Amino acid sequence: MSKLKTKESIIDSDIKRKYKLQAEGVKVFYDDFMAIKGIDMSIKANKVTAFIGPSGCGKSTFLRLFNRMNDYVDGFRMEGKITIDGGNIYKKKINVEQLRKQVGMVFQKPNPFPKSIFENVAYGLKIQGIKDKRFLQEKVEESLKQVALWDEVKDGLNKSALALSGGQQQRLCIARTLAVEPSVILMDEPTSALDPLSTAKIEELIYELKKEYTIVIVTHNMQQASRVSDYTAFFYMGELIEYDQTKKIFTNPEKQQTENYITGRFG
Template identity: 85%
Template sequence: MGKEKNENVIESSLKRKYKLQAKDVNVFYGDFQAIKEISMDIKANSVTAFIGPSGCGKSTFLRLFNRMNDYVDDFRMEGKIFIDNQNINKKKVNVEQLRKQVGMVFQKPNPFPKSIFENVAYGLKIQGIKDKTFLKERVESTLKQVALWDEVKDNLNKSALALSGGQQQRLCIARTLAVEPSVILMDEPTSALDPLSTAKIEELIHELKHKYTIVIVTHNMQQAGRISDYTAFFYLGEIIEFDKTNKIFTNPEKKQTENYITGRFG
């Protein structure tokens, strides 16, 4: 009995080293199969990049981790997705709570047409937090976390829409961080930004990984190389190769991966 208990403890601690897990996942949009039998383990406090040509299923797969695909017509999924060993597709799972835990940043910055302060405080306010001091402190600390505080501290009541694209994207990340998620999903977060804003976001991702588990979809091979610890190459709904980024960009196992990352295919 004691031995069995110990084994269970060891097994569960081993499992915990993975923050996100996908088991035998298939995704269909009507008759079209977008994801084919994907299983994947993503380590906590790491950055994992999804790369692959357009339409390969990487964004669809990313959105499985906060159930964003639930809104898509004809969407159907088989298999299981776990976050901290919890199956997130069970009926009892509160999707709002899930999205608080799993934040998302999109390709195009999408601040609310509200003030900078309100944008960051929004998530907390809808949770019923009214304590002004707490809100102020959280807004300040979060804006500092995304390195935006110094640029906006004197204009917190200004419309978020007046910020530059790069600032808006950092504001959106701040909005995500304010509700203290443990996972951040990013779908091409810098594809609409200039190189300087991109560098700031990349620096931010590098800082954030100490506290969060980050999964990023990117079409920029150099970006994947610069910021991620692990890289998964998707093609036609399958994972062709998933390995340490170092390995993928220096000596990939599969010829298909090499052809893609060197720009010869896809």
């Protein structure tokens, strides 16, 4: 009996390692409107998972469940269970600030604070109470290097972040997210406001970052989903229609609805 228990716990920890994020029977309501209609989904660690679907399909709502960003929306209510590394993040005693440190987010439009480049990246660490200047400097440099922005800004760390280009600002926002050492990065259309060159830089960055982080990205750009993601989930009217390896979704999807969407015949 004890042997069996050991086996089960090994299997259990394997699943936790394999799947970073899991949703079980998740329903989301905004007052009476059901935005997510019962979704089960497991997202693999150190992979890029893309959420695609027409506007209003629930993909951004679903994404924001993983760091409880919907909590602030009026009338929001959730049923079901969301876990990160097996732990329920909607438990009453959960520390939401700690959760958001673990699950960083990058938004559609770059949103640097009206502060210097250095202060932007160090911001998260400072509000955690870290004052050690040397540590902060090292962390800022490390984060800016991770997003390949260091060489471009190292001589002007005290300049305003708002003076950077759109693409640089978005990489700065990613650096700001990385500085607090999350394990998951959620990206909500991170390149929709950027030019093709800046988009390419962010996509290369996503590819590099997945070695250390689990990344979930919402995108309306089909080519981007096929280029950067390992797995793709297609949402429609609050339901998860199909979820599979990206190479399968974009060559031979199982569902006709998915095929119609990715080939642009439906939206």
